[in-house]
Amino acid sequence: MTWKELYRSKLVSADQAMRVVRSGDTVFLHQGCSEPEACVAALVRRAGELRDVTIVHMMTYGTAEYTKPEYEGIFRHNAFFIGANVRQAVQDARADYVPIFLHEIEGLFESGQMPLDVAVIQCTPPDEHGYMSLGAGVDINFAAIRAARHVIFEVNDQAPRTLGNSFVHVRQADRIVEASYPLAEHHTGEVEDVHRQIARRIAEMVPDGATLQTGIGAVPETLLTYLKNHKDLGIHSEMFSDGVIDLMECGVINNARKTLHPYKAIAGFVLGTKRLFDFIHNNPAIELHPTSYVNNPFVIAQNDRMVAVNAALEIDLTGQVCSDSIGPKPYSGIGGQVDFIRGAAHSKGGLPIITICSTARNGSISRIVPALKPGAGVVTSRGDVHYVVSEYGVAYLHGKNIRQRAEALIAIAHPNYREELIRAAEQMGLFRRSAALPA
Numbered sequence: 204m205t206w207k208e209l210y211r212s213k214l215v216s217a218d219q220a221m222r223v224v225r226s227g228d229t230v231f232l233h234q235g236c237s238e239p240e241a242c243v244a245a246l247v248r249r250a251g252e253l254r255d256v257t258i259v260h261m262m263t264y265g266t267a268e269y270t271k272p273e274y275e276g277i278f279r280h281n282a283f284f285i286g287a288n289v290r291q292a293v294q295d296a297r298a299d300y301v302p303i304f305l306h307e308i309e310g311l312f313e314s315g316q317m318p319l320d321v322a323v324i325q326c327t328p329p330d331e332h333g334y335m336s337l338g339a340g341v342d343i344n345f346a347a348i349r350a351a352r353h354v355i356f357e358v359n360d361q362a363p364r365t366l367g368n369s370f371v372h373v374r375q376a377d378r379i380v381e382a383s384y385p386l387a388e389h390h391t392g393e394v395e396d397v398h399r400q401i402a403r404r405i406a407e408m409v410p411d412g413a414t415l416q417t418g419i420g421a422v423p424e425t426l427l428t429y430l431k432n433h434k435d436l437g438i439h440s441e442m443f444s445d446g447v448i449d450l451m452e453c454g455v456i457n458n459a460r461k462t463l464h465p466y467k468a469i470a471g472f473v474l475g476t477k478r479l480f481d482f483i484h485n486n487p488a489i490e491l492h493p494t495s496y497v498n499n500p501f502v503i504a505q506n507d508r509m510v511a512v513n514a515a516l517e518i519d520l521t522g523q524v525c526s527d528s529i530g531p532k533p534y535s536g537i538g539g540q541v542d543f544i545r546g547a548a549h550s551k552g553g554l555p556i557i558t559i560c561s562t563a564r565n566g567s568i569s570r571i572v573p574a575l576k577p578g579a580g581v582v583t584s585r586g587d588v589h590y591v592v593s594e595y596g597v598a599y600l601h602g603k604n605i606r607q608r609a610e611a612l613i614a615i616a617h618p619n620y621r622e623e624l625i626r627a628a629e630q631m632g633l634f635r636r637s638a639a640l641p642a
Contacts, residue, residue: 206333206373213379217245220378223353224249228320229257229281231312231347235340235442235472236389236480237325238265239357241382250277259317261308261342262286262536264387264474270298283308283343284536285527293533300533302580305441305471306498306542309346322351326371327362334370338362339386339480340472341369341491353377361385363480367469367490389444389474391424397560400594402426405512408554408590408597409433412460414506416440416543419474419535420514422558430455437461438468439506441498441539445475448482463505464490471497498539503546509553511543515583515591517559519575520609520628522585522600524557531578544587548601555589561617569620571612573627591615606634 204212221242224230230246233239238260246256247268254277258269261284269278270292280289280298283305292298303311311317324344326335335356337344348354348371356376360383373379398421405422406429409415414437417423427446430436437458438447447468450456458466471494473479483489496502503509516534517525527535547553559570571593575581589601591612598611609628613621628634 217241221245226254231322232260234261236386237340238263239325305539309495312346312350319351322347333373336364342472363484413508416511418513435460462507498542500546504549507551509547509550511547513540515559522588524583525579526582528580530576561593571616609633
């Protein structure tokens with residue numbers, strides 16, 4: 204058969220495609236802004252016929268209806284990264300969370316440690332050779348396609364055609380579903396003055412010719428707005444959002460001085476709005492690759508002047524960083540933070556940066572604390588931390604002893620909490636007040 208005949212032979216409705224799912228199966232869904240919405244809706248419609256179906260994916264922007272209380276016992280989500288749409292279900296123990304470095308997820312599928320029965324992937328319509336792009340997210344999809352017993356491609360004619368290692372062929376699908384709908388969008392959260400202060404401090408640290416990784420969050424995304432006077436910046440990041448568009452169009456981000464993939468912006472997926480989807484469509488300056496490659500610390504380190512910017516929820520006086528939970532309650536995920544902190548640390552001229560707002564809950568609590576909350580997860584160990592940036596300054600911790608770390612972090616804590624932190628550090632035996640503290 205020609206690829207066109209093969210395509211037509213596999214074409215079914217979403218409801219017909221999802222008939223392949225059986226009770227007890229594990230179903231993988233394309234994540235981010237590329238959730239295969241037609242097939243997900245068809246799966247939920249089968250709720251009355253199914254039991255104990257596990258649904259795995261990273262963060263999505265769909266409704267995640269399968270996590271509602273009424274579907275308990277029918278569907279159970281197993282999250283590699285917790286989005287707002289599934290957070291309550293995870294915290295109520297109706298869904299699960301897998302703490303794992305992003306670049307290692309694909310290994311779970313490839314080794315068989317996490318068997319997949321069905322993979323549902325959104326892609327573009329085929330080109331003249333029968334190849335379809337994975338659109339706004341390559342991330343961990345290739346490994347899922349190879350591992351799953353049944354592969355369903357949901358062809359969305361509104362998905363952007365992205366370049367790089369991003370193509371699948373008609374023959375790789377068992378069933379094909381055609382659909383047409385706008386991709387789910389990611390919008391930057393509310394940006395406050397404290398985020399701008401931190402972003403400005405980081406912008407002053409970024410050298411011309413740097414390669415950037417910007418994680419999810421107000422500070423990493425705001426940083427891009429303060430880099431308009433820089434020159435020859437590049438992108439190597441697990442993801443990026445709308446903020447890169449203006450910098451690429453004006454030539455600030457041109458990837459010219461990258462030591463790996465020069466003249467190419469490299470990512471695993473994008474999170475943004477239709478403006479971003481239109482920008483990346485058939486754009487040869489942008490390549491998407493699997494996360495196992497993009498997030499590999501040894502690959503990241505090949506970029507000279509690698510600047511990794513990731514956010515923390517809480518950090519203790521020894522430098523332990525919590526960024527995936529609030530106490531024992533899972534909140535987000537490990538994601539690519541450690542991947543890029545370690546990669547940037549081994550990059551020539553690299554800057555591994557952790558950002559933290561000094562307070563939370565309208566200033567009622569300090570985010571720099573004597574000890575992490577009971578049950579809090581340590582995402583980035585104190586041995587990995589180099590720079591910590593708050594609105595009050597920059598603390599450099601790498602190679603510093605415990606006393607020096609505590610002093611440096613107290614110096615960038617909110618002034619209202621510094622005396623309290625000093626007393627706590629004394630009680631914990633981290634230092635004595637007679638020791639000179641920084642101004």
